[in-house]
Amino acid sequence: MAEKLKGKSIMKVTNGQSSKVNASEHLKNKVVALYFSAHWCPPCRSFTPVLKDFYEEVGDKDFEVIFVSFDRSEADLATYLNEAHGDWCYLPFGDPLIRELSELYNVQGIPALVVINPSGEVVTNNGRAEVMGQMSIPPSEVLKKWKADCGI
Template identity: 40%
Template sequence: MRFSLISAVLAPSSAFRTGIRGAHFLANVPLKSRNGAVDIKTLENKPLVLYFSAGWCRSCKMFTPKIGKFYKGNKDEGFNVVWVSRDRAAEDQVEYYEKAMPDWAYIPFGTPEIQEFIKKYEVKTIPAVKVVNDAGDVIDDGARMKIEKHELEPKDVIAEWKKLI
């Protein structure tokens, strides 16, 4: 597939859709946090945890504090989290983020890439956790259990992810 300036203008998520070499797979996906827009450079060259969940999901409400603790206790180890909401309305997403989420990035409600990521990462149930590299390739599909079960030290889990990027 050829890349041109026209395709970049016409397809805002062209890095994801065309697989431009060297571009972070989230380069053209809007990302927010409590501090406003998220600079994609802060996510580059680090393992990225995609966390799929929703405020209406009971299992998510039980898992969110666990992944939140994992993140807060280890965020300086060189990884990031992006929350991919499955909430049914923008207001629900914002309410759940403000109430339950650490200050990690999220994809705003209604962003078309949310559905693309659900399909690409075969998310059938939530909560779901996929650890990916800058190209969006899954490097750990079992991260939820690692976080939930505490079988390994978090620093060891993150070190393993770093080896895989």
């Protein structure tokens, strides 16, 4: 898990309800995908349901998404979460980690799905393309590859 997340609290959605979780405990031994996205971004709104289907198919035992919002307001973030997102984690609106993670992982545009290993090193900057390619590669195989690349 990325050093930047150690000891931090992040939000976890479960059955539509948000609660704080300890990032270190919750992300232990999981492949983590940082999802940089925003409600105002049409390509993001197209990709989010695809990622949600992927997430629901592979489950959250070995995999977790952290939504890193580029939304312009807390209300936009809440609307986007409620309308389209899966039961995954997110950073609260305005959290300083949003900027830190986007700079650390050199996010140049959204949507971006950056898959990281437990040390926070990038496994792929191209997670979006790999998830979108699930029509030819089953989600379970994509996750299996990411787990192997992460040493999990």
